[in-house]
Amino acid sequence: MFPEPRTLSPKSRLFLPDSRLPRVYLVAAGPGDPDLLTVKAQRILGEADVVLHDDLVTAEIVAKVSPRASVFSVGKRCGPKNISQEEINSTMIAYARSGLRVARLQGGDPLIFGRAGEEIRALGEAGVDFEIVPGVTAPLGAAAAAGIALTERGAASSVIFLTGHHSASRARSELGWPASIRPDATVVVYMPGDDHAGLAAELCARGCDFETPCLIVSGASTVQQQSHLTTLRELPSAPQLPSPRLLIVGVVVARAQAGNRESGFGSRKISASVFQ
Amino acid sequence: MFPEPRTLSPKSRLFLPDSRLPRVYLVAAGPGDPDLLTVKAQRILGEADVVLHDDLVTAEIVAKVSPRASVFSVGKRCGPKNISQEEINSTMIAYARSGLRVARLQGGDPLIFGRAGEEIRALGEAGVDFEIVPGVTAPLGAAAAAGIALTERGAASSVIFLTGHHSASRARSELGWPASIRPDATVVVYMPGDDHAGLAAELCARGCDFETPCLIVSGASTVQQQSHLTTLRELPSAPQLPSPRLLIVGVVVARAQAGNRESGFGSRKISASVFQ
Numbered sequence: 001m002f003p004e005p006r007t008l009s010p011k012s013r014l015f016l017p018d019s020r021l022p023r024v025y026l027v028a029a030g031p032g033d034p035d036l037l038t039v040k041a042q043r044i045l046g047e048a049d050v051v052l053h054d055d056l057v058t059a060e061i062v063a064k065v066s067p068r069a070s071v072f073s074v075g076k077r078c079g080p081k082n083i084s085q086e087e088i089n090s091t092m093i094a095y096a097r098s099g100l101r102v103a104r105l106q107g108g109d110p111l112i113f114g115r116a117g118e119e120i121r122a123l124g125e126a127g128v129d130f131e132i133v134p135g136v137t138a139p140l141g142a143a144a145a146a147g148i149a150l151t152e153r154g155a156a157s158s159v160i161f162l163t164g165h166h167s168a169s170r171a172r173s174e175l176g177w178p179a180s181i182r183p184d185a186t187v188v189v190y191m192p193g194d195d196h197a198g199l200a201a202e203l204c205a206r207g208c209d210f211e212t213p214c215l216i217v218s219g220a221s222t223v224q225q226q227s228h229l230t231t232l233r234e235l236p237s238a239p240q241l242p243s244p245r246l247l248i249v250g251v252v253v254a255r256a257q258a259g260n261r262e263s264g265f266g267s268r269k270i271s272a273s274v275f276q
Numbered sequence: 277m278f279p280e281p282r283t284l285s286p287k288s289r290l291f292l293p294d295s296r297l298p299r300v301y302l303v304a305a306g307p308g309d310p311d312l313l314t315v316k317a318q319r320i321l322g323e324a325d326v327v328l329h330d331d332l333v334t335a336e337i338v339a340k341v342s343p344r345a346s347v348f349s350v351g352k353r354c355g356p357k358n359i360s361q362e363e364i365n366s367t368m369i370a371y372a373r374s375g376l377r378v379a380r381l382q383g384g385d386p387l388i389f390g391r392a393g394e395e396i397r398a399l400g401e402a403g404v405d406f407e408i409v410p411g412v413t414a415p416l417g418a419a420a421a422a423g424i425a426l427t428e429r430g431a432a433s434s435v436i437f438l439t440g441h442h443s444a445s446r447a448r449s450e451l452g453w454p455a456s457i458r459p460d461a462t463v464v465v466y467m468p469g470d471d472h473a474g475l476a477a478e479l480c481a482r483g484c485d486f487e488t489p490c491l492i493v494s495g496a497s498t499v500q501q502q503s504h505l506t507t508l509r510e511l512p513s514a515p516q517l518p519s520p521r522l523l524i525v526g527v528v529v530a531r532a533q534a535g536n537r538e539s540g541f542g543s544r545k546i547s548a549s550v551f552q
Contacts, residue, residue, distance in 0.1 A: 028416075035316035038306070038412065042315055109412075111419050112435060117428030117528065132420035136314065136385075136410050140304075143387050144408035151437075152393030157452020159388060161427075161435040176433020176460055184452055252393065 024092050024102045024123055026116050028109040028135025029057045032222035034064055036136045041105075044133060048103035050095045052088060054115075056107025056244050058222055065103075085115060089122035096128045107244065108138040113163050113190045139188040139246055142220035146227055148252055150186045156252045158185045164192035164199060164247070181206040186250035191243075192216070197236035203249060204232055213253040218245040229253065300368050300378045300399055302392050304385040304411020305333045308498035310340055312412045317381075320409060324379035326371045328364060330391075332383025332520050334498055341379075361391060365398035372404045383520070384414040389439050389466045415464040415522055418496035422503055424528055426462045432528045434461045440468035440475060440523070457482040462526035467519075468492070473512035479525060480508055489529040494521040505529065 025044050030036040037045075045051065045064045053062060055075025065071055072091075074083045088104075095102045110116035111134060123130045139161070143150055150159045162177055181187060181203065192199055204210055210233040218226045218241035230238050232249065301320050306312040313321075321327065321340045329338060331351025341347055348367075350359045364380075371378045386392035387410060399406045415437070419426055426435045438453055457463060457479065468475055480486055486509040494502045494517035506514050508525065 028412075030314070031410075033316075035319075036314050036410065038312050038314055039318055040309075040311035043311075109416050111416055111425045111427070113427050114425070117425035117431070117531070120423055120425060121531065130423075132423065134307075134312065134412050134416040134420035136304075136412060137416065140385050140387055140410040140413065144410035147396055147406075147408060149387045149390070149393035149396060151387075151389050151439075155393070157439065158454065159437040160454075161437075163427075163433065176458065178434065178436075178454060178458055178461070179456055180454065182452060182454055185454070255393065255397065 024096050024104060024119075024128055024130045025133055026110055026119060026130060027103050027105045027133045028111075028137075029053070029061050029105050029107050030136040031108060031138045031141025031220040032056075032058045032061070033141070034058070034060045036141060036221055037061065037064065038133065038135055041133050041135060044103050045105070047101060049100040050102045051105055052092060052102070053105040054107055057105050058107075060222075061105070085118055088115070089119060089126075092119070093123065093126045093128050108141075109135045112137050112161060138190070138220055138244070139248065142215075142217035142227075142246055143248060145221055145225060146215055146217065146248075146253075148215070148248065148255075150188070150248075150250075150252060152252055152255065155255070156184055156186045156250055158182065160185055160187045161190065162187060163190045164195075177202065178206065181208055183207060183209055183212070184251065186248065186252055189247040189249070192245065192247040194240055196238055196240075199247070200232045200235040208232055208249060212249055212251070214247055214249040215253045216241055216245055216247050218242050220244075220246070300372050300380060300395075300404055300406045301409055302386055302395060302406060303379050303381045303409045304387075304413075305329070305337050305381050305383050306412040307384060307414045307417025307496040308332075308334045308337070309417070310334070310336045312417060312497055313337065313340065314409065314411055317409050317411060320379050321381070323377060325376040326378045327381055328368060328378070329381040330383055333381055336498075337381070361394055364391070365395060365402075368395070369399065369402045369404050372399075384417075385411045388413050388437060414466065414496055414520070415524065418491075418493035418503075418522055419524065421497055421501060422491055422493065422524075422529075424491070424524065424531075426464070426524075426526075426528060428528055428531065431531070432460055432462045432526055434458065436461055436463045437466065438463060439466045440471075453478065454482065457484055459483060459485055459488070460527065462524065462528055465523040465525070468521065468523040470516055472514055475523070476508045476511040484508055484525060488525055488527070490523055490525040491529045492517055492521055492523050494518050496520075496522070 027041045027044055042064055046066050048069050051065050051069050051071045052074045074088050092102050092104055106114045163175055212232050214230060214232055216228045216238060226241050228238050303317045303320055318340055322342050324345050327341050327345050327347045328350045350364050368378050368380055382390045439451055488508050490506060490508055490511060492504045492514060502517050504514050
């Protein structure tokens, strides 16, 4: 399903300063706003011959790719495409071996709940050199837009990144959830899914207070961004905002709301079922 | 100790698209490499009138600041300076109120173990509008440089960010450490301090296996970057690498090392006391 790799002229030193070949760049696209690409990521997108990106990468970011590049959407979340991780790996490797400059672009940062782990191993086993270009992981984009710090001295002293996955039927203990959660931890649930009631129950069963404020953020940092502020008690009646979304739970959420109101961030489409 | 704010001509629409004034930008400097600034952060540094930065911000990043700007180092970690958080807050507010474009620049991302929480509250209480520009938090820079994903399907399903702080005398439970840590969690300790033996003991007391691989990373993403790969059992005899540093603990660390060797990352000054 991919076109045949073509051979290119020798690579520019700007792109490959140590001239080792082949090389694949595993690039963080950040939460969605192209201004939140790193300088390095933007440069690589402008110079790559082949870009493989997932569904979470926004059109505004894909637009940063060189018009000469071959661009493939390899997302697995929606649409008629059905591309396995093995196909993505072998495609990256084939293009890189043919001498093309390959950028594998993933929403957020691929090192946290992305595919980088599997891709690093595949590239390593194939003897293809690679470089990881880190970026802004989605919760930082969401927190920044909402005016929330994820830690705060004396109030929130740790951050836990979990995934809710799409499958409500899988026990959350199988998803790596800890047995207990401190009330002063900030918890971020990536891909929290639609089962708000189950999510709230699981968090409270682990020690979170029912009154803990939480914020659902959809499309963080994009023009489509929406947020909904609530508590774990009220989470089951919260609206189902569009994907991609995440849930931030912790005392910092309430603090940020106070800051938001006073500093005029209220215009940012934060809907609230509490804290009126 | 700061010069008097001066009044400027009206702000450019590029910098303040909605023309609300005053505004302070709380900007992530990322782990150290100026190429890991976001596009937005780089633009703001080039346009700010006043930049307040902490000690973790590298000289290469400070060099991105407009030569017309007033630049203040407000780090509290070393040197003869003794600037309180209140002074930083009141300085940002005073400059912003005088109509100057203020960037508060912090190493890593200020939303995780930075000062953003306190600064957001101070700006909110003063009625000064602000915007947070998120960035690459230090562990992502460290993991990327070491070729490590922090999560991996079926192997590492959660990420916990903790701080070791500088004070070995403070109980780690006071620092927000959880009562237990799953063996499949990836733990990142910011500012792990010099008490390697205490750190390893505290992690193992919470459920980490003594054989869990761990990586100390110093100066992530900078030319001074150094790493040391070991296990929790051997951590007490690990070298004291220069600050800033962090500790990554988890099964992903071992996986990454295998990837590193095969893909030629060995030249990156990773010293190892195991996995030879």
